[in-house]
Amino acid sequence: MRRWWAARPLRTRLTASAIALLALVLALIAVACTVTIRAFLMGQLDQRVAEAGRRAGPDVVYFVSPLPAPGGEPEGLEFLRGPGVDPRALGVRLHPDGRTDAGVLADAALRGLTDAQTRAVSDVPVDGAAHTRAVPGLGDYRLIAVRTGTPGETVVTGVPMDTLQDTVSRVVVIEVVLSAAGLIAAGTAFVPLVRLSLGPLRRIAGTALRVSGQTLHQGEVGSLERVPAADTDPRTEVGQVGASLNRLLGHVSAALAARQASETRVRRFVADASHELRTPLASIRGYAELTRRGREEIPPDAAHALRRVEAEATRMTALVEDLLLLARLDAGRPLDPARVDLSPLVIDAVGDARAAGPGHHWRLDLPDDPVPVRADPARLHQVLVNLLANARTHTPPGTVVTAAVRRAGPEAVIRVTDNGPGIPPRVLPTVFERFARGDGSRSRAAGSTGLGLAIVEAVVAAHGGTVAVGSVPGRTVFTVTWPIAEEPTTGPDTDVDPQAGRRTAARATDVEPTAGAGPRSQPSHSRATRA
Incomplete structure (x- = not known):
């Protein structure tokens, strides 16, 4: 009962408590009046009885x-x-x-x-x-x-005693009727009065609710809403609550501003450093390749060292490009969306993956009808490439990797499934983080930057989609959902790329043509992914 009462709104409890207290007071008054009237009438009746008794006495004529x-x-x-x-x-x-x-x-x-x-x-x-x-x-x-x-x-x-009892009964009825009318009138008056009295508290609660609905843990945060000055009067309890909430929001705003400034400095530093590093890295690669291919004969050890310098410079260039892309996505740089069909992009990405990993078995599972989405084609292609590269580099040769495209209501679904050893449970919750690494069972010969799936998540989130992963030994499924593009309207940026069909025809022979082959994965509700 106490929990039920505590769960009621404050205005309901105040109104009910006031009406209950008023009912108790009226009941006590009614009982006191009834007892008093009955005692008075009983005294009069006893006088009449005593007079009648005296008339029957010995000395009365x-x-x-x-x-x-x-x-x-x-x-x-x-x-x-x-x-x-x-x-x-x-x-x-x-x-x-x-x-x-x-x-x-x-x-x-x-x-x-x-x-x-x-x-x-x-x-x-x-x-x-x-x-x-x-x-x-x-x-x-x-x-x-x-x-x-x-x-x-x-x-x-x-x-x-009929007259006395009838009188008392009429008094009780009158008291009940008047009390009921008084309670109804009081309840009718209490409701607006309580609402008016709790108006400042309701406004304070609304401010707190709206502030709690803001995304404060990431992204840019504007100025937080404050409680109006009229509701911060320190002479009242509700005003003290409003003033305290405003002080708390002030502290939170200051902390968020400091966090935002720090993140902005870090993003700017990463972007500037990545931009500045591209030129010297390109120079290192160029000079190493020029020296290795020069006319003069180079000792084998020096040639090997130059190849390693060139390879590491290439790897560092890829890392710098990934960092620069993440910095731009974090900064909210605008994308270049267009209406594209997923099937040609998936065929292109699988063809490239087969060329990079001939030891794997690559399969397609595509629908007959187009699945159009509105996205930046370059960024969407990068998502597909990263997912396929993740499957290629973290599974042994001979693994079957299936790329499937489906339309599920208002969303397009891309699934990349492999029958590799799976992702360890301890790694699943963190593999979407930047610089996250898998364990040795899913390692590759070349080093991993640990940014591939972080880029996937950032790009998908920037387009309003979601990415999830489910993994057990022998089956790992990455699921990307993307909003379906609306019906095309006239305009230069709404038509599907006319080169997509020719690229599809050129790449279709690079994969094993299996209509519906490979396992059809179900979407996973886990937010963990694989690095």
């Missing part, structure tokens, strides 16, 4: 009607006809010899009581106090017993 009593009326109860007696009063005279005269007034006539009614009122103690008894057929009566002048004789007199 009663007015006796000169008319004879109607036949059949009880005798000895003439005092009930006296002035001021309740018109429904009853009386019982208990004689010393055991005789009993009992009657009740009804329509100005005295009617005898039944044996059950007589027994119900005969046991009232003679103590001078009024007592309540339920008389069968007549209801509740307030009774008093007194002794008469005759030794051993007792007279019991009573008046009905």
Whole structure:
């Protein structure tokens, strides 16, 4: 119950608590009023009963009607006809010899009581106090017993309590109706009042919610929204919360600005360094190749050293180009999108991969219909090349690598599947990170920069797509989803590259033509990938 109550909105709890408290107060007031009114009426009734008892006492002279009593009326109860007696009063005279005269007034006539009614009122103690008894057929009566002048004789007199009970019942009904009306009116008034009182807190919560929806861990962050000055009054509790939230947002903004400035400096440094390193690296490669191919004969050791210098310069050039591309993507450099068909690009990429890795078995699984996407063709081709190169370099010769293209609703799906040894579970969560490396079971002869899959993720994310990987021994699947391009409109950049078909025809013979061959992979929901 406590958890359920704590999960309710604050305005609901405040309104319900106020109404419950008001209901409790009204109930206490109603009970007090009812008890007071009943006690007052009971006091008046007891006075009437006591007066009736005195009329039956030994020293009272009663007015006796000169008319004879109607036949059949009880005798000895003439005092009930006296002035001021309740018109429904009853009386019982208990004689010393055991005789009993009992009657009740009804329509100005005295009617005898039944044996059950007589027994119900005969046991009232003679103590001078009024007592309540339920008389069968007549209801509740307030009774008093007194002794008469005759030794051993007792007279019991009573008046009905119907009037008192009816009055109390009407008071209770009025109290219930008025209390209900008051609660309804109070609830109707409480709801807007509580909403108005909680308006500043609701605005503060809205500000916090909007700030929490911003992406703060990466990318450029603009100025954070603040709580309005009207809701930061330190004299109120809600204002103190708003002011504290503004101070917190100020600290967060300062930290984010420092982080952004640091990342900007790092990106600028990487971009500038990569740009500046390309020229000396190209010079090193050129001079090494020029020296190795010169007319003068070079000793074998020197020729080997020159080849290694050239190879390492080539590798370092590739690393510099990758770093420069990542720096540009991090900086949000605009891409050059065009509407392209995935199938020709996949065929080209697989053909290049087969030329680079003839020891692997390369297969295609392409649809009959085009799968158009809107992307930068060069960057999309780089994604395909990196995924295929990753499969080639981290699996042994003889591995079957299948590149598949499918259309799944509003998305295009590219899957690169291999039946290699798989990615170790400890490596999966980190292989998408920059400079991540796999273990020796998936190593290659040439060194890896550890940036291939980082570039894949950055390029795919820049185009609004996603990349995922699933791996078990004997099956590794990379899945890239890319938004399908909308229907082409007239314009120079919306048509598919006209050279794609000719490149497809030229490359189609470089792969094993298997329509639907190779395993059809299912998309993995893991965000881990392979380096």
